Amino acid sequence: xxxxxxxxxxxxxxxxxxVALRCDPISxxxxxxxxxxxxxQGPEFLTYFQNEAQLDKSGLPSDRFxxxxxxxxxxxxKIQRTQQxxxxxxxxxxxxxxxxxxxxxxxGTRLTVV
Amino acid sequence: EDQVTxxxxxxxxxxxxxxxxxxxxxxxxxxxxxxxxxxxxxxPEFLFTLYxxxxxxxxxxxxxxxxxxxxxxxxxxxxxxxxxxxxxxxxFSGGYNKLIFGAGTRLxxxx
Numbered sequence: 001x002x003x004x005x006x007x008x009x010x011x012x013x014x015x016x017x018x019v020a021l022r023c024d025p026i027s028x029x030x031x032x033x034x035x036x037x038x039x040x041q042g043p044e045f046l047t048y049f050q051n052e053a054q055l056d057k058s059g060l061p062s063d064r065f066x067x068x069x070x071x072x073x074x075x076x077x078k079i080q081r082t083q084q085x086x087x088x089x090x091x092x093x094x095x096x097x098x099x100x101x102x103x104x105x106x107x108g109t110r111l112t113v114v
Numbered sequence: 115e116d117q118v119t120x121x122x123x124x125x126x127x128x129x130x131x132x133x134x135x136x137x138x139x140x141x142x143x144x145x146x147x148x149x150x151x152x153x154x155x156x157x158p159e160f161l162f163t164l165y166x167x168x169x170x171x172x173x174x175x176x177x178x179x180x181x182x183x184x185x186x187x188x189x190x191x192x193x194x195x196x197x198x199x200x201x202x203x204x205x206f207s208g209g210y211n212k213l214i215f216g217a218g219t220r221l222x223x224x225x
Contacts, residue, residue: 004157031211042118042201042215043158056210091157095211102148103213105157 002026004106006092012112013082021077021109025094033103034067034077035091043091049075082113116141116209120202120216127223130191135200135219138184143207147185149178150201152218158201192223 005024013019025032031050035043036059046065048056051072060067064083069075079086089110093103121136139147146165150158162171164180171178175196177188187200199220203213 045212102160
């Protein structure tokens, strides 16, 4: 497709359950980002990949959060033992080059932990 | 600490009533200021990138400007379809390519 694709769009998880969120970036985009957006707030940075290398994971809130992009295209964000405070929209973005290019966002995955 | 602050939090306009949204930032080594539009239930949609003070960009009824401390998004003669949340974000040196976002301005334009 032409844009960033995320799946699932909605996920309801019971507290303690593991979840996996998928991101298909725009074809050929080198950079890939994950952001977390709470209701009424701006997106907050989680992690950054340049091709398959995870260069910045400073925003991951705990060691329950793990992200990978093994072949430099599709990425997965995994959350283990979900907690209620993990409820948010998780946004993926990609950009064509390493520097000075705009990032294009997917529709997001809304995660609700009950 | 690198920070982005947007004001007002919410803005209600009548159709045709022009106004401006503000984004002030404190970052070391600005590498770009970005404006996005976000509709409910959707991801942010890219609008503009500004790189240096004095730069301006325009798109339809929107015009973005940049100074050394802040950016403005001017909306001229808005229409109801301009209703959305407008997000400002900055990229800075030493931060790889990550964006720091403000909390956004929720704009409602009424006919």
